Amino acid sequence: MKKDKKLREGAPNGAPGGRPGMDMKVLKRVLRDLFRFYPVMAPMMTVGIIFAALVSAIPAVFLQQVTNAIDVILKNPDSGLTWSGDVVPRVLLLIGFYVLSIIAVTIETQMAAIVTQGFLGKMRKAMFDGMQDLPIKYFDTHKHGDIMSYYTNDIDTLRQLVGQSFPTLVRAGVIVVSVFFIMLYYSVPLTLLILTGVIIMILVSKKLGGGFAKYFIAHQKTVGKSEGYVQEMMNGQKVIKVFNRERLCLEGYDKINGELFEQNYRANANANMLGPIIMNIGNVIYVIAAITGCMLLVGGVGNPNLQSLFRGYMSPMSVSIIVAFLSMT
């Protein structure tokens, strides 16, 4: 077991083939190594991701302010609000944020490429060095395909972890938290409604995800079986010809190929379902949020929000708030 650990040093998954599911412990360890290897670049990259995420969450605020200004000017031309005085400065400020965000994103993504590949390079070397120190017995008792998969599949997973999962996790976390507070700032009832929708989305994707993980594992097993057969038959092709076994080998392969088709179909069909389901739950939430917002507007009932906490009174629902909410949904 200790030997296994030595070779796998840095590989994110326990056993080859035991893929899906990347636990937090592994993520933590990978991140610790990442920050240890790149003490300057990795924190800078994180700051860049956080800044860009914050900027991508704020347009809703500007949208609300601009639409509010339009609404007020249209309904009451004498309100004193003007396009040049109240809309333009806000949009210019937004553009300023955008410019800074683009600079941050450019630096962050360029750094991410360097850090990710550098990290993988170090991991590969560490694994290979570890492998050279293993006793011969290890190679006699472990399938060569499994050892190879540490360098191929597991390194690939590591690339996803460092290059995609980590930045996505940070980005999504920042966006979710900031959008949540912006939503609360505008309307508590609509926030609760959207929160319910998000919880449903999470539950559905968890349920579906669990379902297709089962198919995915079954599929991976059949892939292994099929690859084993193909490898054996391609390596033994000359022997097959000497013994006239071509037809029998093809029959054997067709059987496995049929199984592979079934598993492949099931795994992909389930994975393909997730996208449209989540997207359309999003559409339904969008519609329900719009209707609820309109109902609150028409009913003229109060719209409790964080602003009312500061102001001490509850303002009613407005078109601009609905539009801002819809853009955040």
Added chain:
Amino acid sequence: MNVIKRLASCIREYKRPSILTLCLMVGEAIIESLIPFITAGRLINTIQVKGADLEMGDILITGVILIVMALCSLTCGGLAGFTAAKASAGFAKNLRHDVFSKVQTFSFSNIDKFSSSSLVTRMTTDVTNVQMSYMMIIRTAVRSPLMLVFSVIMAAIMGGWLAATFVVVIPVLAVGLLVVAKKAMPAFRRVFRRYDKLNESIEENVRAMRVVKGFSREEYEKQKFGVDADSIRDDFTKAERIVAINTPLMNFCMYFNMAFVLLVGSYLAINKIGGVNIGHISALLTYGMQVLMSLMMLSMIYVIITISAESAKRICEVLEETPDLAEREGAVREIKDGSIDFEGVSFKYSKEGKLDALSNINLHISSGMTVGILGGTGSGKSSLVQLIPRLYDVTEGSVKVGGVDVRDYGLAELRDEVSMVLQKNLLFSGTIKENLRWGNEDATDEELEAACRLAQADEFINSFPDGYDTYIEQGGTNVSGGQKQRLCIARALVGKPKILILDDSTSAVDTKTDALIRRGFREFIPETTKIIIAQRTASVEDADMIIVMDKGTIVDCGRHEELLETSEIYKEVYTQQTGGDFDEER
């Protein structure tokens, strides 16, 4: 074009789910692009215009319409997920079947052209790449351009001048993404090539760890691997840095769209120009996102298709390879006896090659003879015997078995009667019995045991707890080299061939067992012609005829005693191996 045509022929029975997917995706794209249109036109604008006079009935009807649309979109998208999965998995199944079945028609020379590891990659990784690409094409390659067009049309209908934002955003992003994809492709190809090399080097180390350790080459291997790992890191970093430009580019377009719609839209709305209102602004922002996402998807598709084009090309190379050996019409189905004649035979492995592997071979072997062949590496021993079961065709002259040119026989009949134990002998995963029945599917258990006794394999098989039902692992890794060779000999004997060829097949067997096998051959299969290629003179000295080969020609031929007199090469090999004076023996 040929590649596409060839691959398209593998869709076959999965045409229906493929077309259904396309239709469903069109439906989904239409509904998706209508949702913001209705939300803006019937919901937000109504609220803004009517304000407090709004009737809830208007909103609820619109809400129901929108929810029904979302459900329709879900149905289309969900069903398309199923049909696309079926179509692409089926396409891949047919592709794998076609490649596997094509390889079965290959001759040895066809196989030599593609290494077995490259055939495995073509049937696995390459097919998966093409499958993914196919699924992407039928799902996204139709949806994305449609979404792009519909979104722009809807935005133009709703926003009028506001849609001018797309005049800037679409070309900038399209050109940008295309340039990035074009620049990244060669970099990624370089990375893939380096990956292949790196994996090969790891595989080699894993396989040959005994040698690495035996020669204390660990440090050298570490350094060598370090250099390869560094070049992969550098190339991959370069490629990823190019692709990383996509994100700020995408952000620029998204932000430009946002700022433009807010600035110009608010101006138009406040000054009541072109009927623009808040609903339009909101819809334009949504359409902007849809347009950008569609372009992003298209650029991804471009990259994936370009990568899989390489795979498609490699698959088609196999599918379009013409088998070198073909059966003649009216082929002879029966082989009279085990006599063999080489008449003016010359042979080279590749038509373009300059060097002959064999030149001007003339030889007669009578049926039932035992013939030994000796010679150094590359002398042409294996080349000579491989022409008998027609594993290769002669370049000049002819090889006859039972008085008939081997090219006039049915291939199956010829190979049934000419059994050969290859130098690189292989056992397959399965029981010993299953492996032995490769020689003859209908052989009885008694016949299998008889063949094993003859090959001196019976004793060790019976020492296994499961006897003849012992499971052999892939590549025969759970039996020793000598046991593997004896099982391979037994497998060849099961078919009771008229000619038996052993190509250096007893090298791992001890001399005593080797002698017992030869004695068995003499006693129990005297009518079978036996050709034995060996490194040890002891393995051939009791043969009826010994052939000494050098540089693709027969240099000496005769019995053991004759050759000791006449052949310098034979005499030298014999002296070296026996370590003594051959005169003494005489």
